Amino acid sequence: MHQKIDEPIEVEVVFLRSRIIPRSFSWKNIIYRIKNLGLVHDAFVGREKVYYFSVSDGVNFFKLCLHTNSLQWRLEEIYNEG
Amino acid sequence: MEKIILHLDMNSYFATVEQQANPLLRGKPVGVCAYLSERGCIIAASREAKLQGVSTGMRVFAARQICPKIVLVENDPPKYRFVSKSIFSLLKKVSDEVEIYSIDEAFIDLTGLVKDYQTAENIARRLKVEIKECVGSWLTCSVGIAPTRWLAKFASEEKKPDGLTVIRREDLKTIFTNRPLQHAWGIASKLEKRLKSIGIYTLGDLQKASAFYLKENLGMYGYYLWCHVNGIEVERVDTTRGNLPKSIGHSYCVPQQTTDKKYLQGIMAKLALRAASRMRSFGMQTNKIMCGFSYVYHGGVWHSWRLPVALYNSSDIVRESARIFSHSIEQKVRLIAVSLRNLTPISNQLSLFANQILNTNLTQAIDKLNQRYGEFTILPGSVLPFTSYAPDRIGFRKSVMLENIEQ
Numbered sequence: 001m002h003q004k005i006d007e008p009i010e011v012e013v014v015f016l017r018s019r020i021i022p023r024s025f026s027w028k029n030i031i032y033r034i035k036n037l038g039l040v041h042d043a044f045v046g047r048e049k050v051y052y053f054s055v056s057d058g059v060n061f062f063k064l065c066l067h068t069n070s071l072q073w074r075l076e077e078i079y080n081e082g
Numbered sequence: 083m084e085k086i087i088l089h090l091d092m093n094s095y096f097a098t099v100e101q102q103a104n105p106l107l108r109g110k111p112v113g114v115c116a117y118l119s120e121r122g123c124i125i126a127a128s129r130e131a132k133l134q135g136v137s138t139g140m141r142v143f144a145a146r147q148i149c150p151k152i153v154l155v156e157n158d159p160p161k162y163r164f165v166s167k168s169i170f171s172l173l174k175k176v177s178d179e180v181e182i183y184s185i186d187e188a189f190i191d192l193t194g195l196v197k198d199y200q201t202a203e204n205i206a207r208r209l210k211v212e213i214k215e216c217v218g219s220w221l222t223c224s225v226g227i228a229p230t231r232w233l234a235k236f237a238s239e240e241k242k243p244d245g246l247t248v249i250r251r252e253d254l255k256t257i258f259t260n261r262p263l264q265h266a267w268g269i270a271s272k273l274e275k276r277l278k279s280i281g282i283y284t285l286g287d288l289q290k291a292s293a294f295y296l297k298e299n300l301g302m303y304g305y306y307l308w309c310h311v312n313g314i315e316v317e318r319v320d321t322t323r324g325n326l327p328k329s330i331g332h333s334y335c336v337p338q339q340t341t342d343k344k345y346l347q348g349i350m351a352k353l354a355l356r357a358a359s360r361m362r363s364f365g366m367q368t369n370k371i372m373c374g375f376s377y378v379y380h381g382g383v384w385h386s387w388r389l390p391v392a393l394y395n396s397s398d399i400v401r402e403s404a405r406i407f408s409h410s411i412e413q414k415v416r417l418i419a420v421s422l423r424n425l426t427p428i429s430n431q432l433s434l435f436a437n438q439i440l441n442t443n444l445t446q447a448i449d450k451l452n453q454r455y456g457e458f459t460i461l462p463g464s465v466l467p468f469t470s471y472a473p474d475r476i477g478f479r480k481s482v483m484l485e486n487i488e489q
Contacts, residue, residue, distance in 0.1 A: 036105050038102055042164060046452075046453065046454050046455040046456040047453065047454045047455070056106060061106050063103075
């Protein structure tokens with residue numbers, strides 16, 4: 001089931017071979033360990049570049065985004081099979 | 083020198099990209115929709131969904147009936163554009179003779195770059211591997227290699243998904259024998275009827291028919307079809323396709339099918355604003371408008387008209403497109419569209435009229451603000467109730483503007 005969220009989150013990342021790889025993030029006091037990075041894509045919202053990270057902890061799918069102007073991370077969307 | 087053309091076609095593209103992004107969807111029937119309402123359409127179905135009978139254009143409620151386990155996902159154009167850009171950049175490393183035909187298809191002219199079909203096949207195999215390694219492991223494509231552009235696309239459609247088909251000139255003797263007409267690119271049901279009415283029932287018949295006979299009965303298009311199946315090139319790989327549009331337009335299936343003129347005018351205005359803004363981003367102005375609406379059942383109202391002067395400003399284009407509503411709306415409308423045609427580069431000649439200069443300055447200022455802060459940050463008040471309608475979509479048009487990929 002897909003759910004739109006759009007809430008701020010705290011993300012732990014690794015910078016590796018010119019890439020940003022999220023390792024875990026915290027949302028509503030729960031820490032989610034990322035097991036799979038499916039896709040990274042970017043888009044412009046006005047002049048601001050936003051990076052979208054499609055990740056999974058094996059049970060849930062999360063769409064995270066990084067706003068490059070504010071350097072804020074947000075959780076855009078969740079999908080799980082529940 | 084014999085030409086060698088490669089055609090690459092990503093398989094079940096939007097759905098596969100969604101499965102690439104979300105591993106929980108892999109191996110499952112997935113339908114990508116323009117809108118997630120029951121009356122919305124499936125615009126791309128995953129291979130798993132297609133095996134259960136789900137097809138492009140099917141309504142969501144119908145897809146759910148034949149495939150109750152289908153997972154429906156709302157389409158995400160920025161994601162597909164980004165992935166397309168990544169794929170096409172790999173193709174451009176092979177050759178600069180690349181024609182981006184659509185969001186998920188491209189031609190490469192390998193003539194002169196490779197000496198034989200075997201080398202071309204090796205390039206195709208390497209591209210398939212690179213797409214998986216560099217873009218996404220779930221992405222597959224079908225590739226066709228042939229001596230003409232048309233045959234290369236025909237070849238790529240022979241095996242899906244993840245196919246690689248080569249058609250050599252000597253294969254033309256047998257490849258079309260008893261093949262149904264609609265297997266050919268460019269022949270749909272209407273043309274098939276016409277061909278059958280003149281005694282052509284298969285692609286083999288088309289190949290053996292006289293070019294003169296086809297031209298007499300179907301005009302130049304009939305002649306081109308004959309050329310295609312006989313391996314005669316009529317259209318080279320066009321590396322400039324997508325650089326400048328010949329027309330720009332938008333259509334929208336309205337969520338609320340209605341005869342309410344004010345509602346439909348508001349949505350038409352939004353489509354016109356978007357088309358106008360895109361037109362100006364290419365530095366162009368329009369000399370002709372086509373717009374109209376289709377009814378839920380049969381028919382609709384569609385008109386195109388030449389403009390007495392070329393238009394550039396949003397307000398002028400919105401006003402022109404609204405003229406279609408001088409016609410009465412006799413039934414509930416399901417689709418509205420506007421297209422700006424006969425585009426020409428913007429004239430730098432100043433208008434004699436002060437209000438026209440003011441309008442142009444205002445349009446340019448609004449464009450700057452919308453580019454900086456996002457589409458429709460500034461918009462006419464009459465369009466405000468419709469901001470959630472007609473969101474960003476990737477059209478089914480075949481000539482893709484590079485800006486649609488490079489956004």
